[in-house]
Structure formats: C-alpha cells, structure tokens
Amino acid sequence: MRQIFEAELRQIGDDLVEMAQLVEQAVAGAGKALLEADLQTAQQVIAGDHEIDALHRALDERCVHILAQQAPVATDLRVVVSALRMSATLERMGDLARHVAEVARGRYPAHAIRATAQPTFAGMAEAAAEVAREVTVLLSTRDLELAGEIEKNDDVLDNLHAQTFATILGPEWDGTTQEAVDITLVGRYLERFGDHATSIARRIVFLVTGDVDEGPTHD
C-alpha cells in the first residue's frame, strides 16, 4: 500500500514538473511574441494553453483520487494539498502567458510595446522566463537556494513594473492611449507572474522546512 502511495506521490510531483515545463515554454514564447511581434509564436502560446489546462484538471483529479483512496495524513497530506494549490497557480501562470501572447497577436504586425518601453519589457520578459525556469528546477530538486532566487527575480519584476509606469507617465511619453493600455496590461500580467512564482517557492519552502514565511503581500 505504502509503495503504491509513494508511486502516486511521485507521479503528482512529475505532473507538476511537466506543467511547469509547459509554463516555462509559454512564458518564454510570450516574451518572444511580444518583443519581436512574432505572430507564429503568439499563436503557439495561445493554442498551447489548453494543454496546461488539461494537465491542471488531470492533476487535480489525481490529487482528489489520492485523498479518497489513501487518506494521507501529516506531511503526505500537506504534499497533496500543496500540489492542488500549485497546480492552480501554474494554470494561472499559463493564462497570463496566453494573455501576453494575445496582446502581441492583437497588435500584429505592429509591435505592442513602443520602442521607448522595449528595454524595460525585455527585462521583464527575461526575469519572467527566469522565474519560470527556476520554478521548474525547484519543483524537481526542492533546492531551497532557488526559492530565494525566485523571490529576488520577483523583486526585479516589481521594480521593472514600476518603471513601465514611470515611462508612460513621464514627460517624454508620446505614445497613443492604446500603447499605454497595452503597456499597463502586459506589465501587470508579467508582474503577476512573479507573484505566482513566489507563491510556489513559499509552498515548497514550507513543505521542506515547515516554515511559513507570509512575507510581504505579493498581489
């Protein structure tokens, strides 16, 4: 019984890593679509979100099945409940990547992001892709140093997000309202991405160490 249960727990872990890998691709693709006005990549990210959603539903069903069949307690129970929550978070990260890709597609063949704001968004896209990679590795290795790196990259995203507002609200801004709207929305999507990654990092820290760090509000 315990052997079956451990196999099932491992499968949950593998499913989370698989979801995280797809999210990682989606985020990298969304950044590319946005910065290069790359329609094909935008379409791939948008179409690929269904796969993340399907994995999310399958993983949730697996967790509920384990709860019903194995009635786990203590740490095992925490692992399964955390998996339910991290699965929801990864699914949401996939949505956000899709939203970024949708903005890129909506403006094609133009660039959604005006040249003056491109460096800031290049930085945000890079930091978002970086946290996505770190989340995948963290879910595989539970290496807690990575959890710290994720929080640092979330700070990078927050700072760059503040810069996007400085750009569109500064005296040198001469873009259209549509451009300001796109920058506002895409900036928000990418910044939320860091919040979600941080939430996963904290759940892993909790699973490994038992420490809850509510930390500053990340929302």
Added chain:
Amino acid sequence: MRQIFEAELRQIGDDLVEMAQLVEQAVAGAGKALLEADLQTAQQVIAGDHEIDALHRALDERCVHILAQQAPVATDLRVVVSALRMSATLERMGDLARHVAEVARGRYPAHAIRATAQPTFAGMAEAAAEVAREVTVLLSTRDLELAGEIEKNDDVLDNLHAQTFATILGPEWDGTTQEAVDITLVGRYLERFGDHATSIARRIVFLVTGDVDEGPTHD
C-alpha cells in the same frame, strides 16, 4: 463520529459565507470609494482585507484538519476540496476590492475615474456588488437559479469592461495617460471579480448536481 464530521462540514460552509459577506462589503465599499472619491471608505476596504486573509488561512487549516482527521470520501471529500478552492477565490476577490480602493486612495482628493467614464464604472461597480451579494446567498442556499444570475452578471461586467476600452480608445477621449492607466487597471480588477464569482458558481453547481460546465474560458 459522523455527527462531529457533519458539524465540521457545516462550520466550513459557515466560514465560506462569512468570508463572502466580508468580500461583499469590500466590493461595495471599493465601488463607493472609487465613484465618490471617498477616502475613508477606501481606507476601510484596504484595512479590512487582512480580516479576509485571516479567515482564508483559518478555513484552509480547518479543511486540512478535516482531511487528516476524517479522511472523507465521495461527496464529502468534494465538499472539502471545493471549500479550499472557493476560499482561495474569495481571498482573491478581497485582494481585487483592495486594489480598487488603493487606486481611489492614490488619486484622492481627485476622482480616479474621469466623468466621461463614470457611468460605465458605476455600472461595473453595481454589477460587481451584485455578484458578490449573489455569491453570499448562493453559498448559504445553494439555490442554483442564483448561479445562473451570477453568470449573467459576469456577462454584464464583460460588456461594460469592453466599453471602458471603447471610451479611452475613442475619438472623444481627452483624458491624461494616468487616467487611461487607472481605467485600464480598475476595469480589469472589476472584470476579474465576475470571473471569480462565476468560478464559485460553477463549483457550487458541480457540488449540487455533479455537472461540470467548463463553459467559455473566463480569465
């Protein structure tokens, strides 16, 4: 044992209703703060979000405790897992109300929403408050007609959200970029509110009828 368990399940239901009532107040307050540039109400909504967060954590702990102690199966298990998810959704609705209040506070004593966009936002605030009220009643009564009403009000929010873009991107728009940014963000927060309410409505429908209606993607 079964009696204790049923009392615990009832307590979960009561906790969800209590959270929903606080969210309802927060949303109504956020709308008032926004439309009337009412600083005091904005502060109340912002400060009150801690209480929603605390209820969220307590409810989650209660759910995990029940899973550990009672090892529920079948419908009982679905009720507990759904409660975990709805608690997370209500917590997020509280965050969104706080974000709206933060925008109102940030612009005080000015109005965040320019006069030309006020009617649209008055409609959004009303629809958001209405879905919040409906969520509270739905959680108490499980009256499935209300689930349908919530989805209708979500459509109202989506349509009004589209109008906000039509306003700021239309030829008559003469607002500042800051006003366009605020309208973009607050419109997004209020629209997300409807998505979350719809997600709760579908979970309740599933618990009552067993029917999963994935429906159109609401995110």
